Amino acid sequence: MGLLTKGSPLSWAETVPYVEFIKKHGIAQFINLYHRLKARSGDQLKWGDEIEYTIVKFDHEGKKVRVSLRAEELLSRLAAEEEVNNLIGTANKFLWRPEFAAYMVEGTPGAPYGGLIACFNVVEASMKLRRSAISKLLKKDESVLSISFPALGTADFTFPPTKCTPEDEEGAGRSAFFPDDAIYGGHPRFKNLVRNIRGRRGEKVAINVPIFKDVNTPQPFKETFHDELTGHVERGLQDHIYMDHMGFGMGCCCLQVTFQAVDVKEARWLYDQLTPITPVLLALSASTPIFRGYLADVDSRWDIISASVDDRTAEERGLIPLKTSKWKIDKSRYDTTDCYIYPCSAAYNDIELQYDEGIFKQLLDGEIDEHLAKHIAHMFIRDPLQVFRERIEQDDTKSSEHFETIQSSNWMNMRFKPPPPDAPEIGWRVEFRPTEVQLTDFENAAYCCFVVLLTRVILSYRSTYLLPISMVNENMKRAQKRDAVLEQKFFFRKGVATCRHPPDEAGGGDSAACTVGNAKSEDIEEMTINEIVNGREKEWPGLVPMLKQFLDSADVDVDTRCTISQYLNFISQRASGQIPTLANWTREFVQNHTAYKKDSRVPDETIYDLLSLMSDISSGQKHCPRLLGSFRSKPTN
DSSP states (O other): OOOOOOSOBOOHHHHGGGHHHHHHHHHHHHHHHHHHHTTOOOOOOOEEEEEEEEEEEEETTTTEEEEEOOHHHHHHHHHHHHHHHHHHTOOOSEEEEEOSBTTEEEEEESSOBOSSGGGGGTHHHHHHHHHHHHHTTSOTTEEEESSOOTTTTSTTOEESOOOOOTTOTTSSSOOSSSOGGGBOOSSTHHHHHHHHHHHHHTSOOOEEEEBOOOTTSOSSOOOOOOGGGTTTSTTOOTTEEEEOSTHHHHTSOBEEEEEEOSSHHHHHHHHHHHGGGHHHHHHHTOOOOEETTEEBSBSOSHHHHHHHTOOOOTTTTTSSOOSSOSOOOOSOSEEOOOOOOSGGGGGGOOSOOOOOHHHHHHHHHTTOOHHHHHHHHHHTTSOOSOOBGGGSSOOTTTOOHHHHHHHTTOEESEEEEOOOTTOTTOOOEEEEOOOBOOSSHHHHHHHHHHHHHHHHHHHHHTBOOOOOHHHHHHHHHHHTBTTHHHHOOEEEESSOOBOSSOTTSTTTTSOTTOOSGGGOGGGEEEEOHHHHHHOBTTTBOOHHHHHHHHHHTSOOOHHHHHHHHHHHHHHHHHHHTSSOOHHHHHHHHHHTOTTOOSSSBOOHHHHHHHHHHHHHHHTTSSOOHHHHTTOOOOOOO
């Protein structure tokens, strides 16, 4: 969710006078930071994962599951353990941080994993230790699950009970379904974001997700609400599930991977090369088919989060003519990236970028190259949503807070991350953001290791996966569709291609003329996820076979090779459909449950049985061959 700065957050009305000031100084901070650290080189690969968890409470007698609003209490106890370890000089095995909702916690490794392939052997163990640490603090009827809770916004979905206050003009969200008390209260950032998104937009967010039409689903599907909600739910569309709060997006859980590059050139190159891979991982990891207690006709949370933080005004959304806004903006600030940033990739930038000419000129005058300048300037069409009264005046040569307040609230599928100005041990990084969190530590470790290992293949083979950026955008839309792994085709390069000027070459990245195949359409075909991951005859070997070929040439001990082989074989089988995605498995469970009436509404009893089984699977008490095949977690020493 970004920086947790201490201070007094400004309302949107209080922020408006400082918007241009913050943008101007944010750009100045980036220019200063870039030139101070652009020559930094020789950093080793370090990487880490971020997993978000949901705390749930089971009502076994009533056969109902609620989210447990104990995150602040649990985090305070976990933070106390961290502080004790710091005082006595003991390394923390993991770190815990707050997330958007009062039922969510985020766990990361205590220190980054290293660059040795052998480090892949400890990833799953770290995840299991994290799950165990939080589980020890739970009550008997509670469980920690790495899932997005399927009953958010249903009646009585929190414990302790909370109340929605759509009439409260002082409220943060004014939602008909998601109470403000379900937002994490230990830091003002989260409620203030909700309030300022609504303030800038001029109304509540409107999220409409297509309903899955089962045999008994009303035709057309249109929800009926209690009379007291009249005036608060009118923007719900026919044949859609309607939601109206940031919590329906940011209250979902995710899995993200951040890794450090050798230098800024390598970071920019990896950012570009991984961007076309993001839809593949989104489809492979699909895990979210239920929203507000209804089966949806999508399998992913991506567009739901996008709509949940959409602060564009009616003018910017093109609903009314431009009068006070500068642009019609095609996307929410949470969406797919609109441009590549490495110079060699420029020919694939086929989407016209919007940016403020003054900010772009400020970057160029600051000797930022055109391609990176456009990326930064495009991000800065967004306004700052989180400004702290005590942090407005800053030293632009030492701080990057104004830059980060906008950078960290541009939530894209990839993120290019400059080093912090006050952390000399941290280099240029890239964050891989689209992956849906999985139920088990084995699955989460498999996806993380797959992505990081792919970066090693890209660098070793100088391989390129570039597509026109418009095709990546289209692929992201297809990746969210129901059963996209089996039913959709995705634009992808049909053969192995290498970059002519990768960043390790002298002068690499200094010319925009070294495109691969000149972005010709004949180099690109539509393929299934199975073909992309497992290959097809002659033309394309497949991502997993390429990773295995890389491992064959590397010095890998037997135990680590066995671990990685398990992960790659699992992903291979999920891509082929031999093992279903979590979304497919969940949908199948619901449709076969005795309490489900095949009308798209998922009853409390069904969710209770689903999450009870999920809890048993994720804790290792049960093995589910349907979801995991023959793959099992390694015993942890």
